[in-house]
Amino acid sequence: MLGASTSLPANVDSIGTLVGVDEEPKDFGFDRASLKAAGFEGKAGQTLVVPRTSGPPLVAVGIGERGKLDPGKLRDAAAAFARAVGQQARVAIRLPDTGTVPPAVAAQTITEGVLLARYRYRPYKRTAVQEPPLEGLTLVTSPENLEEVEQGVVLGGVTARVAGLARDLANAPASLLTASRMAEVAEVLAKSSGLEVEVFDGEALSELGCGGLLGVNAGSAEPPRMIKLTYRPKGNRGKAVEPVGRIALIGKGIMFDAGGLGLKPNDLVHATMKGDMSGAGAILAAMTALSQLGCKAEVTAYLMCTDNMPSGTAMRLGDVLTVRGGKTVEVINTDAEGRLVMADGLVLATEQSPRPDAIVDIATLTGACQRALGVRSAGVIGNHQALVEQVKASGERTGDTVWQLPLDQSYRAELESDIADMKNVGGDNAGAITAALFLEEFVDGVPWAHIDMAGTARAESDSGWRSKGATGYGARLLLDFLMGFTPPTASRH
Structure with a gap:
C-alpha cells in the first residue's frame, strides 16, 4: 500500500530521513560528530541504520548537497534506503524540503526509487531465503504539501508498476x-x-x-x-x-x-x-x-x-x-x-x-x-x-x-x-x-x-x-x- 501522511504511521518497520552533507538531523538524537564517527557524512548513497530499544529503527540516507538535489538524486537516495531496509515490509520516509524539486515530483521519484530497488524476479527460486515483499510505503510530509505529495505517490506507483x-x-x-x-x-x-x-x-x-x-x-x-x-x-x-x-x-x-x-x-x-x-x-x-x-x-x-x-x-x-x-x-x-x-x-x-x-x-x-x-x-x-x-x-x-x-x-x-x-x-x-x-x-x-x-x-x-x-x-x-x-x-x- 502506498500513501502520504502528515504523521508517522503506527505500524512501520523503519523510518528514513534524507540528510545532506554538513547537516545535523533532528530526529536521531545524535550530533553531527557522532554520525561522522559512525561513518555517515551525508554523502549521496550513504545509509546508516540506527536501531532503538523502543520504536522502529531510524535510517539516515545521504543526499549530498541539498541545494543540488534533483529528481534523479532523490530516486537514487530512495533506492539506497530501500536496500538498507530490504528485510522490512512496511517503511516510511520523511519528505523534507527538497529545494527546487516540487513536492509532487519529489514524491514520485522517491516512490519509484523504493519500488524499483525492491523489485526481484524470483518465481522459480524455492530454496533461497527471500526478501519479504514491500507491503507499505508512506511518505511523511507537511500539511501544506500533502495533496501534491499524494498525487506524486500515486503517479510514482504507476510508473514503477510499468517498469x-x-x-x-x-x-x-x-x-x-x-x-x-x-x-x-x-x-x-x-x-x-x-x-x-x-x-x-x-x-x-x-x-x-x-x-x-x-x-x-x-x-x-x-x-x-x-x-x-x-x-x-x-x-x-x-x-x-x-x-x-x-x-x-x-x-x-x-x-x-x-x-x-x-x-x-x-x-x-x-x-x-x-x-x-x-x-x-x-x-x-x-x-x-x-x-x-x-x-x-x-x-x-x-x-x-x-x-x-x-x-x-x-x-x-x-x-x-x-x-x-x-x-x-x-x-x-x-x-x-x-x-x-x-x-x-x-x-x-x-x-x-x-x-x-x-x-x-x-x-x-x-x-x-x-x-x-x-x-x-x-x-x-x-x-x-x-x-x-x-x-x-x-x-x-x-x-x-x-x-x-x-x-x-x-x-x-x-x-x-x-x-x-x-x-x-x-x-x-x-x-x-x-x-x-x-x-x-x-x-x-x-x-x-x-x-x-x-x-x-x-x-x-x-x-x-x-x-x-x-x-x-x-x-x-x-x-x-x-x-x-x-x-x-x-x-x-
Missing part, C-alpha cells in the same frame, strides 16, 4: 515467453487497460508481405507474431475525442536471439538474450498506463515478435528478403535480425490512415551502441530534431537517459548491395549509425526517432534503482514521452 512489468517480461525464460505467449499476455493486458489489440500469425504476416519478420522466423520452431496495440483517448462518459497527435511505436521483440546461423558464443553475456525483446516489452508495459493517466495522444504500437534460431530452414548468408512495401534486403549477417523485423513494422506505421505525426522505435539493436555509450545511457538517432529533443527530455525526467548520435548519411553507401536494394549491415565501424540508417529507409519521411537500448536493458548487479537483471529501461521514458507528446513542427534537422 516492473517490463522487467518481468524481459526476465521471463524464453522457453515460456514465446512470441505466441507474448501475444496472449498482450491480449489480457489490453483488455484490462483500455487498448485495442490485433494479433497477426504467420499466415497473416505472409499476406501482409512482412518478409523481414518471416525471414528471421524461418529457423524457429516457434511461430511468429506481430502484435498491434491501439490506444485512443476518450473524454467524459468514454466517448472518443480528437487526439492532440498521433504516434506510432515499433518494438523489437526477439524472444531469444541465438544469432541464427551466425550462432552467438555460449557465454554469460549471450545467455541473457531472452531479453532481446525488451523494446517490445517496454512498449507493451508503457501502454498499459495510458488510459489510467488520461493520455491525450493516439498511440499505435507494432510489436514484432519471433525467435532468431539456427536450423536447416534458417535464413542464410546471401539470402534476399522482401520487406513490406517491396524493398529487398540482402542478408549479410544473420545476427543483425532486429532491424529486419522492425522494417516491416515501420512500413506498416507509415501506411496508417491518418498517417502518424511521428514514429519512435525502441530496440536492443547493436553492440556498437553499448560499446560507445556503456550501460547507463541509450543512443537516440532521428530525422527530426524537435522529436529527438522530446525523447531526450523524457529520458532526463525519468532517469532512462539517452545520448544523441548523428544520423550521418556519409555511411549510407556501406549498405549498398550488388544484388538487392540494400544489405542489412554496413562496415566494421559506426554500427549503431548504419543500423539507424537502415531503419530510416522504411520511415518514408515521417518524423522518426530510434532508441538503441542495447546497453541499458540489463544490469549485472544491483545499482541504485536498477535491480540485477532486466532494468525495464524505456517503459517509463515512453510513458512520459507519450503523456507529453506534441506533434513535431520545427525544422527537421
